[in-house]
Amino acid sequence: MREVREDAGEGVPLAEAEIVVSAGRGMKGPEHWGPVEELAAILGAATACSRPVSDIGWRPHHEHVGQTGLTVRPNLYIAIGISGAIQHLAGVNGSKTIVVINKDPEAPFFKAADYGIVGDAFEILPRVIAGAKAFAASR
Numbered sequence: 503m504r505e506v507r508e509d510a511g512e513g514v515p516l517a518e519a520e521i522v523v524s525a526g527r528g529m530k531g532p533e534h535w536g537p538v539e540e541l542a543a544i545l546g547a548a549t550a551c552s553r554p555v556s557d558i559g560w561r562p563h564h565e566h567v568g569q570t571g572l573t574v575r576p577n578l579y580i581a582i583g584i585s586g587a588i589q590h591l592a593g594v595n596g597s598k599t600i601v602v603i604n605k606d607p608e609a610p611f612f613k614a615a616d617y618g619i620v621g622d623a624f625e626i627l628p629r630v631i632a633g634a635k636a637f638a639a640s641r
């Protein structure tokens with residue numbers, strides 16, 4: 503029998519990942535996923551996405567988490583530009599720690615977040631990446 507793995511590209515398999523970096527429609531287009539992938543690579547994380555993102559074809563379907571996608575329970579789930587609709591939360595609310603980056607302070611995801619950053623992902627992500635790189639270099 504052939505084993506089929508839900509592998510997140512070249513990186514860590516999403517279903518087994520201890521850290522997941524996930525992004526949604528707030529990223530505006532597939533051409534903006536570079537920083538999402540870079541942060542995931544620094545953290546040794548898998549990448550994931552919201553359903554509309556995979557429906558539009560910005561990301562592969564195996565990255566879609568939520569009610570109709572994969573359920574994940576990582577130690578750390580970082581949600582970037584994802585509103586936090588109940589159908590998305592259904593697949594991620596077993597995560598130990600949830601960090602949300604969203605420019606809308608009223609985004610529902612903040613209610614489920616352990617840590618939240620209100621701001622434009624295009625400004626916040628480079629700073630998070632710089633911090634993660636500095637931390638990785640210091641170890």
Ligand SMILES: Cc1cc2nc3c(=O)[nH]c(=O)nc-3n(C[C@H](O)[C@H](O)[C@H](O)COP(=O)(O)OP(=O)(O)OC[C@H]3O[C@@H](n4cnc5c(N)ncnc54)[C@H](O)[C@@H]3O)c2cc1C
Nearest residue numbers: 526527528552553568569570583584585589590605606623
């Ligand atoms: C039956 C059913 C099943 C579903 N199953 C799923 C499922 O399994 N998984 C799933 O994810 N969805 C599912 N959905 C869809 C779900 O209801 C939401 O529509 C979807 O999760 C929204 O995706 P999103 O947050 O990426 O996009 P949006 O709702 O468009 O939210 C984008 C977010 O990005 C923020 N944003 C915009 N620009 C920026 C910026 N520059 N910086 C930071 N933040 C920014 C906005 O403030 C907003 O909160 C399902 C729906 C139905 C009806």
